[in-house]
Amino acid sequence: MQSSVFLRRRKTRQVKVGDVLIGGDAPITVQTMTKTKTEDIDATVAQIYEVTKARCDIVRVAVPNEKAARSLGEIRRQIQIPLVADIHFNAKFALIAIEQGVDKLRLNPGNIRDESKVRNICAAAKERGIPIRIGVNAGSLDPDIKEKFGLTPEALVESAKKELRWFEKAKFEDVVVSLKASDPLTCIKAYELFSQQFDFPLHLGITEAGLPRDGTVRSAMGMGVMLYQGIGDTLRVSLTGDPVEEVEVGWAILEAFGLRQRGPKIIACPSCGRADIDIIALAEKVKERTKHLTKNIQIAVMGCEVNGPGEAKAADVGLSGGKHCGLITLNGEIIKKVPEEEMLDALLAQIEALPAP
Amino acid sequence: MQSSVFLRRRKTRQVKVGDVLIGGDAPITVQTMTKTKTEDIDATVAQIYEVTKARCDIVRVAVPNEKAARSLGEIRRQIQIPLVADIHFNAKFALIAIEQGVDKLRLNPGNIRDESKVRNICAAAKERGIPIRIGVNAGSLDPDIKEKFGLTPEALVESAKKELRWFEKAKFEDVVVSLKASDPLTCIKAYELFSQQFDFPLHLGITEAGLPRDGTVRSAMGMGVMLYQGIGDTLRVSLTGDPVEEVEVGWAILEAFGLRQRGPKIIACPSCGRADIDIIALAEKVKERTKHLTKNIQIAVMGCEVNGPGEAKAADVGLSGGKHCGLITLNGEIIKKVPEEEMLDALLAQIEALPAP
Numbered sequence: 001m002q003s004s005v006f007l008r009r010r011k012t013r014q015v016k017v018g019d020v021l022i023g024g025d026a027p028i029t030v031q032t033m034t035k036t037k038t039e040d041i042d043a044t045v046a047q048i049y050e051v052t053k054a055r056c057d058i059v060r061v062a063v064p065n066e067k068a069a070r071s072l073g074e075i076r077r078q079i080q081i082p083l084v085a086d087i088h089f090n091a092k093f094a095l096i097a098i099e100q101g102v103d104k105l106r107l108n109p110g111n112i113r114d115e116s117k118v119r120n121i122c123a124a125a126k127e128r129g130i131p132i133r134i135g136v137n138a139g140s141l142d143p144d145i146k147e148k149f150g151l152t153p154e155a156l157v158e159s160a161k162k163e164l165r166w167f168e169k170a171k172f173e174d175v176v177v178s179l180k181a182s183d184p185l186t187c188i189k190a191y192e193l194f195s196q197q198f199d200f201p202l203h204l205g206i207t208e209a210g211l212p213r214d215g216t217v218r219s220a221m222g223m224g225v226m227l228y229q230g231i232g233d234t235l236r237v238s239l240t241g242d243p244v245e246e247v248e249v250g251w252a253i254l255e256a257f258g259l260r261q262r263g264p265k266i267i268a269c270p271s272c273g274r275a276d277i278d279i280i281a282l283a284e285k286v287k288e289r290t291k292h293l294t295k296n297i298q299i300a301v302m303g304c305e306v307n308g309p310g311e312a313k314a315a316d317v318g319l320s321g322g323k324h325c326g327l328i329t330l331n332g333e334i335i336k337k338v339p340e341e342e343m344l345d346a347l348l349a350q351i352e353a354l355p356a357p
Numbered sequence: 358m359q360s361s362v363f364l365r366r367r368k369t370r371q372v373k374v375g376d377v378l379i380g381g382d383a384p385i386t387v388q389t390m391t392k393t394k395t396e397d398i399d400a401t402v403a404q405i406y407e408v409t410k411a412r413c414d415i416v417r418v419a420v421p422n423e424k425a426a427r428s429l430g431e432i433r434r435q436i437q438i439p440l441v442a443d444i445h446f447n448a449k450f451a452l453i454a455i456e457q458g459v460d461k462l463r464l465n466p467g468n469i470r471d472e473s474k475v476r477n478i479c480a481a482a483k484e485r486g487i488p489i490r491i492g493v494n495a496g497s498l499d500p501d502i503k504e505k506f507g508l509t510p511e512a513l514v515e516s517a518k519k520e521l522r523w524f525e526k527a528k529f530e531d532v533v534v535s536l537k538a539s540d541p542l543t544c545i546k547a548y549e550l551f552s553q554q555f556d557f558p559l560h561l562g563i564t565e566a567g568l569p570r571d572g573t574v575r576s577a578m579g580m581g582v583m584l585y586q587g588i589g590d591t592l593r594v595s596l597t598g599d600p601v602e603e604v605e606v607g608w609a610i611l612e613a614f615g616l617r618q619r620g621p622k623i624i625a626c627p628s629c630g631r632a633d634i635d636i637i638a639l640a641e642k643v644k645e646r647t648k649h650l651t652k653n654i655q656i657a658v659m660g661c662e663v664n665g666p667g668e669a670k671a672a673d674v675g676l677s678g679g680k681h682c683g684l685i686t687l688n689g690e691i692i693k694k695v696p697e698e699e700m701l702d703a704l705l706a707q708i709e710a711l712p713a714p
Binding site for chain 1 (some may be wrong): 358361363390391392393401419420425443465468495510538557564566567570571572575578579584585589596597598603606610612623626627631632637640644657659661663668669671685
């Protein structure tokens with residue numbers, strides 16, 4: 001079904017990462033991070049190619065050593081999406097990354113705690129016109145802040161504020177902020193607190209979310225609560241798994257609240273003792289056979305007469321199962337009854353014939 | 358990390374389903390629905406056994422025909438958790454289900470639209486002391502209500518209200534309500550509206566959520582927003598997939614917000630170019646080797662020195678990877694440095710030795 005409910009986004013400033021905008025009225029972007037050794041340029045570029053195919057908007061790579069930093073220019077030349085360098089302890093790597101032409105930096109204020117180093121990085125980034133994300137993380141807080149505030153939402157916000165004061169003194173305004181924690185509630189409260197006080201664009205993420213199922217749930221819940229309040233301009237789902245899966249989950253999160261759509265949306269019933277057709281297998285096949293489509297349509301795959309006709313009619317095209325047969329619906333009207341073995345092809349034919357809305 | 362943020366639940370009445378409580382201060386329960394033909398008693402009982410092992414609290418079965426209705430007594434005798442009969446078009450099946458001794462009924466007000474039938478069901482349920490869920494679903498709304506309100510949150514609430522008036526006239530108060538839609542935003546708004554007006558316990562669900570990844574995301578986002586507001590007394594995740602997975606996701610949702618815990622919680626980093634150990638494989642192994650435990654402990658599995666030591670110390674027991682080695686932490690202190698090949702066993706030994714908190 002189409003939603004009659006629309007979310008209002010909080011107003012934030014806008015920054016430019018390569019040719020991708022973050023904040024303001026720009027679409028909320030999906031990011032991920034490579035899991036290869038960055039200095040292994042071929043492996044890193046290959047992984048970035050995979051996530052680009054999955055429609056990742058911006059990609060980040062770890063820069064833990066000078067060799068990784070010096071690989072960034074070559075990586076950037078070989079890829080199609082903006083590249084972000086993730087910097088922790090060593091300010092020198094940030095300066096090299098900027099020289100190498102990256103499109104954005106991420107700095108962890110818990111790990112670079114020297115104002116003069118931050119000032120140098122800001123000056124170099126400003127000269128090249130690239131933005132910096134202040135990426136606070138509960139797992140690597142400034143010890144003084146942790147001592148004073150504990151592992152709380154306030155501590156995360158305080159860490160960002162301290163860094164922002166340095167950025168302000170350096171007259172650097174091209175800032176994105178994140179306030180990640182592995183506990184979704186701590187994370188949500190930190191973003192709420194911060195967004196009441198500042199209009200910098202926000203990068204959402206639940207850090208160390210965990211293995212795919214738990215990580216997906218924690219990320220979807222945490223980001224869901226924030227997006228529902230209009231908070232969030234870009235996001236990265238962290239999973240202990242494939243970065244392509246991080247991108248897929250990121251898109252699923254945006255699509256669930258109608259914030260962005262990447263192609264067909266499939267509504268499928270969970271199946272139960274009422275179903276006379278194998279809905280689970282059928283829905284999987286429809287998903288597989290339509291994943292190349294870029295049309296933003298809704299497809300319903302339903303098992304029985306309880307919610308089947310209703311959901312099928314509310315979708316652009318639908319299939320509602322019966323006893324060894326299926327009803328095909330198009331724009332709310334039943335147009336055809338077909339035997340079970342022809343259902344999939346009949347549905348796909350209707351989907352193919354449908355113009356993009 | 359432990360959360361410093363706690364959610365307050367809205368106050369609701371309490372009902373009893375077998376020996377399981379829903380509402381009031383009872384823990385939020387996890388439900389699922391079987392996908393077998395209910396009248397195939399062996400298959401249905403076998404599936405209920407699987408979901409019971411996964412700690413499902415309450416199970417529902419479809420009752421689309423008289424044979425299914427007459428199988429309920431035998432199914433109930435063979436299982437350990439409360440049994441709910443899902444009734445749509447035929448009031449007679451509801452009466453048979455009650456006679457058969459089910460612990461709760463679910464009625465779809467969009468599909469039984471005759472007040473006298475509802476009155477008879479209420480009388481029989483009251484005599485046996487079993488509660489009824491008024492299960493509104495956007496896919497099967499009363500046509501008059503759909504005509505007047507469209508597919509909106511207001512339509513879902515109006516459908517529940519109409520049914521509640523009939524229940525009130527029948528002096529039946531043992532009610533649970535659900536207001537499901539496949540669109541998470543419509544669903545959230547309906548529950549928000551309803552819970553501002555009534556204190557009946559609420560059963561949460563995003564209907565026809567879809568294939569496992571999308572369905573998990575839609576359910577976690579929808580339920581996440583509601584639980585964050587203190588709404589929800591029991592839940593069922595609908596996935597086009599295995600009911601055991603529905604139970605796993607349901608638990609993951611409750612655990613993510615600290616509302617209930619079923620055993621060890623694993624915090625794992627997503628891995629990146631910094632990691633010198635294979636975090637993904639290691640976290641999977643830790644998950645597999647600890648899934649039998651009932652201790653509510655936190656385990657951190659981290660790849661490098663950025664957030665590793667911080668997260669590991671914030672967990673009850675942790676492993677933080679380095680170059681071919683790992684640091685084992687216990688209650689915030691590093692207690693051991695072990696070579697990579699001994700890491701998993703050393704971590705598991707610490708987990709085993711830990712008392713339940």
